[in-house]
Amino acid sequence: MFYRPEDGHGLPHNPFNAVVSPRPIGWIATRGADGSDNLAPYSFFNAVAYVPPQVMFASTSAKEDRDGTKDSVSNIRDTGVFCVNIVEYAMRDVMNVSSGPWPREVDEFAKAGIERADCHTIPCSRVAGAPANLECRLTQIVKLPGEANFVVFGxxxxxxxRDDCIVDGRFDVLRYEPLARLGYRDYARVSELFSLKRPGES
Known part of the structure; x- marks a missing residue:
């Protein structure tokens, strides 16, 4: 099968999301200029550089109560900071609650019953029990082609x-089993690892 996206695929559901998978989930916490907290998952998320460490996430839809985007991007525009919370398999249900199309005044931490803690370097909340949290300062927001497509870099x-995830000096993902997004309504968890040496490594 071959199709041009501009012509449509002819299938019952868009296959693009399923092709580019699995994708890590960035559970993005932000705080509005009015002090209200927001928490939402994004599966267009990844690390993009080591030194200095940098991450990105993309928002691809809009809400009626925001100016052409969603709460996360709007809050980051106002404050210049955000926190990425890593999602473990055990948090799949509360993460899913936080993905709802809630009005801007809804606090997803409270809505889903998620314990929050203060970040150390930025004025923002974080998911207290997450395996890892990345406190980020905005570097740029890039507008992509399409009505509401924005990439946020931080x-x-x-x-x-989380202390229990550090084993023999390494951050051990099997201690928490990362949750990943597949296509459609499908997800996966990392529960098995293998290693490969690059050519030339001893």
């Missing part, structure tokens, strides 16, 4: 690692 200025 420099990581503070990192929280």
């Amino acid at each position: 420099e990581v200025v503070g990192v929280h690692l």
Whole structure:
């Protein structure tokens, strides 16, 4: 099968999301200029640089009560900071609650019953029990083609690692089983690892 996206795919559901998978989930916490907290998951998310450490996430839809985007991007525009919370399999249900199309005044931490804690380097909340939290300062927001497509880049200025996830000096993902997004309504969890050496490595 071959299709041009501009012509449509002819399938019952868009296959693009399923092709580019699995994708890590960035559970983005922001605080509005009015002090209200917001928490929402984004599966267009990844790390993009080591030095300095940087991450990105993309928002691809809009809400009626925001100016052409969603709460996360709007809040980051106002404050210049955000926190990425890493999602573990055990948090799948509360993460899903926070993904709802709630009005801007709804606090997803409270809505989903998620314990929050203060970040150390930025004025923002974080998910207290997450395996890791990345405190970020905005570096740039890039507008992509399409009505509501924005990519947010941030420099990581503070990192929280849950103590039980550090094993023999390494951050051990099997201690919490990362949740990943597949296509459609499908998700996966990382529960098995293997290693490969790059050519030339000893």
